[in-house]
Amino acid sequence: MPRQSYHHGDLRRALLTAAADAIADSGVTALSMRDLARRAGVSHAAPAHHFADKAGLLTALATDGFERLAKALATSRLASNSLLELGVTYLRFALADRATFEVMFRTDLYHADDPDLLAARRQAADALYAGMTDLPDAPLAGPATVSPARPAKEGTAELVSDEVREVGLAAWSMVHGFATLWLSGAFPDSTQEDPVAAARQILGRVRQLGV
Amino acid sequence: MPRQSYHHGDLRRALLTAAADAIADSGVTALSMRDLARRAGVSHAAPAHHFADKAGLLTALATDGFERLAKALATSRLASNSLLELGVTYLRFALADRATFEVMFRTDLYHADDPDLLAARRQAADALYAGMTDLPDAPLAGPATVSPARPAKEGTAELVSDEVREVGLAAWSMVHGFATLWLSGAFPDSTQEDPVAAARQILGRVRQLGV
DNA sequence: CACGATAACTTGTCGGTGCCAAGATTCGGG
């Protein structure tokens, strides 16, 4: 069915959601601009007007992903008030938006120096660092270190202490590693049915990791 | 310069190393069978005789990677006798063999059901689990649990206790997350110059991660 | 040593893809 009007209406968003769908069931390698155009019912060169090239589309997809992740983390931090739940939120995002999540951390796929992309990524990182100090079960919480009333500001990542930064990276590494390993199917079958429950179990084992 | 003999000699290995090189400086997305053939000085269809298709070549690359990783982990376990050093070995492999490492955990890129691939992957997993129980600074070490003289056997992964498995997955998640995040350039600049030193620092922070 | 089977490689072709250029259509601000 050919569409009525010459203009699509919201081709840009249509392409992004189509891309996420296509990646989700065929992998990013098989992603094709021309196929997305077909799905949206436009000619093969139409996408080029909204995204300079394929990398441009993936840049937009990744940017959108970082923004949504940042928002989800911020919401989770306020709602659950738990560091573990913050990690679970991270994992949930990776599972629900698997396609986007995979693209976000494949810098060879998009324009890694894009300003919007960098801003969104920093936003997400800040939301993660904020959990290190603000949450009651956080390792570095306490009135001596920070004043809980003060929310993390933009650009904070560069200013936090080495301790906060390092613990933050440790937590990030752990939950990110779990997400990517699970997504790649590297984990044993027992974790396959309910990855979130498995994550709560496994992430909790960190106490016994007395390296 | 055309080569002397009609036969290449060791085209299979030549293609694999060329692939690793190509991926290392252009990313796996830009990898092209025809380009590999050109690099090896053979016709564009020659690679198909050693690997059925592109996924077949990447399967071989990943299998080789898992085998080398398993060997490196086993060697490290015997030499350094430290769980932290086992993690460092994992990271070193990811850094030195960046291209191969990235392929290994991108199951959409190769034939994930290949028997050789699965065997090699299990080998690597076993080497990792072995560190959980055998090493002196391991969280689950002790004569009550295991006899240190008995090396891990094949197929062990299915038989170990839930505790060992979970702590193992926690450790694996952490070091794997660190490696992938670092490779994707997501970490702050301060870790960029010496990732191994940064890893020692950050992985050590696990104690303060009292989730 | 010969010779036939087989493995290794080549040439040629096909549909598909990303990107570029040039033209057609529609929208929107003066």
Place this chain on the structure above:
DNA sequence: CCCGAATCTTGGCACCGACAAGTTATCGTG
């Protein structure tokens, strides 16, 4: 109302992965 700009189309180019059929070297077996 109209002209510039944004949106989309058509056409073409070089490249890619896969397939088919032919050529050359190697190797096991008599």
